[in-house]
Structure formats: structure tokens, C-alpha cells
Amino acid sequence: MRALRALRALESGNPSVRLRAALALGGAADPRSVDTLIERCAVEPEFFVRDMLTWALTRHSSSATVPKLVDALRSERPQARSQALHTLSKIGDRQAWPAITRALLTDADEEVARSAWRAAVVLVPGGEETGLAGVLATQLGRGGRETQLSLSRALVALVALDEAALPILRTAMTHPTPVVRRHAIATDRLVRDPDAGFEFAVEEAKRIMVVGASGREE
Template identity: 75%
Template sequence: MPKEGTNTMRVLQGLENSSSSVRLQAALAVGTTPDPQFVDKLVERCAVEPDFYVREMLTWALTRHPSSTTVPKLVDELRSERTQARSQALHTLSKIGDRQAWPAITRTLLTDADDEVARSAWRAAVALVPEGEESELAGVLATQLGRGERETQLSLSRTLITLGEVAMPILHAAMTDRDPRVRQHAIATERLLRNPDAGFEFAIEEAKRIVALGTTAQEG
């Protein structure tokens, strides 16, 4: 076998090695010397790779290849039934930053039942949203206020804050929602948007007090 073919086989085998350090080195090698023949394998590994650091290296390696080659394959992954395939493809698309992927960031993905997929979709959306469509995106994101645990809520708040002032009217509307969790999350996000140095924990605790006082006042 020619030397080039031997190197290719070594890299492909390395990406599937049982040792995470070997897989990491193989992904590093592909990113260091990009070659379109490896893109399919990189995308395939993103869907199943168990190690966080290796997944990050796989994403980096994909960003080193032409977006015209990687983006269509990553968009295809967004329809996968495997949650990691969707999540990692979204993460990689956000890093590539090619806005041609924007139409693939659907409401279905932004409201995905899996928190990690949804969070990845939020980050991808804010990175890819075309100028003029921020308000519509903020409206979809606002439907997720109150969702999940603290980490998920913080991710959503950060995404809305990145959108800036266009999110304000939508947050103000959510502050009157019937669900106290939605009201709390909206208030906390609005506080952070106005004062980024406040910190999420402080903002959410303040929001809880505001909602509790409002409820008490209404009952009184």
C-alpha cells in the first residue's frame, strides 16, 4: 500500500481507537492537515464520541475544512434520531459560523425535548441569525423560559442577552406569564440584560422575591 494510503488508514483507525488520547491525537492530526476525505468520519465520530475533549477536537478539525464541504453534512445530522448527533452538529455549526446553515435551525430544534440539543440550538441560532430576524428568534426562545434546571436556564438567559435590546419587549411580556417559573426566569434575564455584572444566581434569587411578593400582594 502506498504511504499516503497507509497514513489514511492509520488516522481512520486512530479516530476509533479505544484510547481517548489516541483518538484525540488522530483528530488533531486531521485538523492540522485538513483533507476532505476525512470529513465523513469526523462527522460520524461526533455522533458517538464519549469524551468531551475529543468531541471538541473533532469540532475543531471540522472547522479547519471548507464550510462548503462540512455544512451540508452537519445539517443532515440535525435530522438524526441520536441526540448527541444533533447536539454536536449544532455546536459545530455555531463554531463554523456559516449563515447558510441558518434555515436548518428550526423551531423544532430550538424547542427540542433534550436539554443539551436545545442549548446547542440556542447557541447556534444566536451565532447564525441573519440581521433583522433577531426579534422573531427571541420570540421562539421566550417560549422556553422557565425550562429545566439552573444550567439550562442560564444558557437561555445568555442567549437572549446576546440578542440585546430586541429581547426586552418579549421579556417584559413574559414577566406577566401565569407560570411563576416563567416570570422568575424572565425577570432574572431582564435584570442581567440591564446589569450583566449582577450574576445569574443573584438575579434569579431577586426574581424569586419579586414573584413571591407579587403573588402575596395579589392574594392579599
């Protein structure tokens, strides 16, 4: 009865009520609530409530959640895809890896793509890092600051897992498109010094592009 009330409360117009409902459902971890939690993730407008919905899903067994989250990756609703990816990254079950497709990693919706990058780095199995780096490199230069920062973080984490991914990033540093080249140089700076900060890395990349590695103007 309590779980049923909590499920109904997810439809409340009050975000605080929805937050408490998600908390209660996570505490109960009743597998019958999984479908509703995933469905609510797709439409919930408040970030802090979505985060609690994700937490509630992580409290369930991965056998109950992962297959249904993978199904949600095929949704036409961007938020459904993004939240499913985010939740999969929190669960960390590598059985979901085959579902992290190139289409998701290059999704036209930036929030979906960013979620896919984060999930991919968490879920990538050993030996697949170079292939993943190749796909991520195609997204260098995409979007504004937040999107580029997300991609840089994903690539830095990927190189930390396997340095075999590094040559792909280094190749992108000579890309003919300036915005791609700048983003690649900034990311390489963060690989070498993770504490440098993204803004500093971007400014350093701009300087390198102006003067060139040999000290002459490009």
C-alpha cells in the same frame, strides 16, 4: 497514509489516541475525512475528544462541512444533532441559519435545545432576531439551572444584537406560570446588568415576585 491511520485511530478504545487522531485530521484538513469526523461526533463519549473533533471540522472549508452538518441535524441520535449544532456555531456560516428550526430550538433533549439556542444566536441574520426571541421565550422556565442559564445567556446575547427582542422578554415577565415569570425576570436582570451573575439574578427575581414591583405582597 497518515490521514488513513488517523481515521482508523478514531475507533481506538483509548481516548488519548482518539484525541491525537482528531488533532492530526484537523491539521491535515483533508476533505475526505469530513464524513468520518461528523460520524464520530455522533458517538464519541469523551467531551474533550468531541471538542477536538469540532475543531478539526472547523479547519475544513465551510462548503465541505456545512451541508453535511445540516444533514446531521436530522439524525435520530441526540448527540449527533447537538454536536452538529455546536460545530455550526463554531463555523459561523449563516448559510446554515434556515436549518435552525423551531423543532431544534424546542427539542425534547435539553442538550440539543441548548446547542440550538447557542447556534441560533450566532447564526441569526439581521431582521430575524425578534422572531427568534419569540421562539426562545417559549422555553423560559424549562429545565434546571444549567438549561435556564443557557437560555438566559442566549436571550441576553440576542437583545445585545437587537433591542427589538426585548419586549418579548418583558412580556414573559408577566407570564401566569411562576417558573416562567421568575426566569424571565432573572434574564431581564442580566440584560440590564450582565455582570450580576445568574444566581443573584434568580434570587432578585424571587424577591420581586414576593413583594411585587409596588412593594406589596403578591
